[in-house]
Amino acid sequence: MSDYQETLYEGYGQRFRMDRLLHEVRTGHQHLVIFENARMGRVMALDGVIQTTEADEFIYHEMLTHVPILAHGAARRVLIVGGGDGGILREVCRHRSVERITMVEIDATVVEMCKEFLPEHSRGAFEDPRLNLVIDDGMRFVATTEDRFDVIISDSTDPIGPGEVLFSENFYQACRRCLNDGGILVTQNGTPFMQLGEVQTTAQRMNGLFADWHFYQAAVPTYIGGAMTFAWGACDAASRRLPPDILRQRFVGSGIVARYYNPEIHQGAFALPQYVLQAIGKPGNN
Template identity: 80%
Template sequence: MSDYQETLYEGYGQRFRIEKMLHEVRTEHQHLVIFQNPVMGRVMALDGVIQTTEADEYIYHEMLTHVPIFAHGAAKRVLIIGGGDGGMLREVCKHASVEHITMVEIDATVVDMCKTYLPEHSKGAFEDSRLNLVIDDGMRFVANTRETFDVIISDSTDPIGPGEVLFSENFYQACHRCLNEGGILVTQNGTPFMQLGGVKNTAGRLRGVFADWHFYQAAVPTYIGGAMAFAWGATRSDYRKLPVETLHRRFAGSGIVTRYYNPAIHVGAFALPQYVLQAVNKPSNA
């Protein structure tokens, strides 16, 4: 048995025992491995960085999906950028009120490998009739599409390699252009304790684009370094201040069963530590 050493941070990291190597390939865009671990189940890594594990993926996928969709309350058209493992798609598909889902993934091999080796992530969601799967660069898609959406979810890798452009001001502006009136953008934004510079950069870029911008967070064990931040950009400022009773009503009415998300977690996730608020120049009651 060998180990997989993550290389995201210099001088600090995590190690996974490889019980069984299931697949390893250099795709057109990145180096992909999927292996079995005794604690986290099946694990996928890209270019030396752990992307997802069977054991805790539900936390990440539920929070990046249900927070914007329940906050919006009437989302019919959803765009997922990235998300090749299918977990985000699985959670979006749970919303019967969503009529159309476009998913733009740069790497077709990731989709194919995850269908084969991580089937629990998608649970058949790739067969959903509402899905339009586009193999393309996410930045190029939002820059050129004439389609518009109510919710955009950016499930990107870290801001290195193919995912780097998905943290640029051009990307946020292009997403804003693709949003319907009252639309919401959410993006993966790393762990603030280890990647505070990235959170600061995003804050500076969102500030000039969205009427309401903020971050929310959840602790996902696989993403080491503390709680993970999700960036939030909305075209209306009331979405973030919804009463918990409204969210309870929407959540109960949806019939969706979750393992992490609930309306109280939704509201609490927007409460940020002081060091993060100070870094992005926001008062504690923002």
């Protein structure tokens, strides 16, 4: 029995007991490890950084999916960038109103390994007939596609290695180009306590690009450093300020039974701590 030590931060981190190593491979893009841990279930790491665990993945995947789709209210076409473990795809597939799902993942090996070793993440979602799975670089795809989307969800790794380009100014601009009127972009943006510089950089890149930009957050135990931040860019400023009864109506209408998400969490998630607001140059939560 050995330990898995995460390497994301210098001088601070987390350790998992590796009760059983299930798979380890160096793909064409990154080093992938999947192992079992008694507390967190099956765990996947890429290049020394924990990506997802069976125990708490529902928090991250529900919040990155249901917040933009229910805020939009009429999303028919959804683009997922990254997300090779299938968790985002699983949650998007729960929305019956979505007609077409495009998923662009750079690493085919991640998809195949997660289907085999993390089947609870996707729960058969890769077989959904609405899915068009594209193995390609996400940046290249959004820069060149002729398709347009109502919601774009960027479920990337941290901004190191293959995921770095998905935090670039070019990426946000290309996503904005791909959005229909009223469209919404959301992206994984790290934990602000440890990665405040990344949040500031994203804020600068979103500013001026979207009618409304902000961040929202959720506490995911696996992502060490406190609350996880998600970037929000909306073409319609009203999307973030929906009355509670509208959100509740949409959620109930979806028929989705969630484990973390509810309309109150949705609204409360946009309230940010003062140090984050100061860092992004907003005097208040507006």
